[in-house]
Amino acid sequence: MITASQKPINEIAELVEPYKKVLILGCGTCVKTCFAGGEDEVAVLASVLRLKFKKMARSIEIEELTIERQCENEFIQEASSGVDRNDAILSLACGAGVQAMAKRFAKKVVLPGVNTSFIGIQESPGIFTEECSGCGNCGLATFGGICPVTRCSKKLLNGPCGGSQKGLCEIDPDTPCAWHLIIERLTTLGQLDNLKTYIPPKNWNTSLSGGPRKLIREDHII
């Protein structure tokens, strides 16, 4: 999933402050799962903002709505009457959702309510970890299913570096050393020989480094 966390309330208040009518638009998939922008978060944020503006003696109308996904037109459609009624949309979707809304409603102000973080998993309740950087050229087969491009702080392909101690990364005692994990896992799988292979410089052309990416599925183009 795409993970995100809600922006600080003061920042959100500043963003919506110039507008009289604001639609807080939640997104019911990824950001709901990571507790950043589902309908529960929309409701709480709406109450906090109403209270905050009331204290400031500012009148602002806040409408709440959550759709299944802000990154797909068929769901976005459900928001159109709400969008029409308001001056600005505070989207609690990831950056893709915010931009999809902006694309769909060309004349409407669309503001981001969350900071989009990464592609990850919920490792344990309330703890989300980054697993994939979407580099467009997956090498997980070589690394026992653990991605050094994402999880090694130096993106080393021929790791580990000299800073690894007791399975931990040098940048932070809470960060496991990806290469330690890779070695453990390859040991379990009996594939430790993988480590002897020299991995050449990566082709980053398929990553964001090669420019904004587009996925084309000829068989699905109508």
Place this chain on the structure above:
Amino acid sequence: MKTLSRLHEKLSNGEFAVTGECGPPRGSSKEVIQKKIKLLNGFVDAVNVTDNQTAIVRMSSIAASAHLVAQGLEPVMQMVVRDRNRIAIQSDILGAYSLGIKNILCLSGDHQKFGSQPDAMNVFDIDSINLVRTVKDMRDKGKDMSGFDLDVAPRMFIGAAANPFADPFEYRVIRLAKKIDAGADFIQTQCIYNMDRFREWIRQAADEGLADKVYILGGVTPLKSAGMARYMNNKVAGMDIPEEIIKRMDGIDKKNQADEGIKICLETIQELKEMDGVHGVHIMAIEWEEAVGLIVEQAGLK
């Protein structure tokens, strides 16, 4: 602000300045650089040394610039933000100044997709306008980006590029203003072939009150052939060569096309010399350094 740059001195004296260009070799040959230095020395006030232009690996602009310094030719070290993060950038600026490099041109850099190693990861940690501000803060405040006091500040004359021919046209002057605000002392422009558009850009800059805030050096590149004109117009990003120029080159016998290219270049320089708001000319004779001396002499710039 005071720098020890001779280019700066010349421009601040109100004289029409001339800069040239030197592309470092794809190897470690000092001799190639020295040959180019010989062709340029005495004809120009300073020479831009390109930084892995078109994203092709070449001798570093710092090292090549140091070779120029050693031969008494003043370099304008080009620096792109494509290949270095802010740590390397600041470190290289300090090192460059310690080697006697007193001018810098701050650029984004061509995307590596155009180069010989498109697999490379790019950096773009900061952008070219951030780079201008970084050099300015290092020079005028004597601080690096962390706010640390530098023992010796790099007192560089700071340049930036402008392309009056890129779209959207209306935004070009706004961006120029932004570069000047960030700290650009001089501007070198993209090659000028479309004089009408350049004139309009200069007029807009003057209307915005930018003409007195920065030295503008108009870029020129002598065309070697009609083929080159067509290639540049079609393949080089942000290049604008009007059809009449291409036709003019086409109408000339192949063996005389280079002469015609120089003639066009001289006509452009003549117009630039007479134009308010233009303070000099930047001659980019790409792998044709022999042409520079000729152009400078015939344009009466020596």
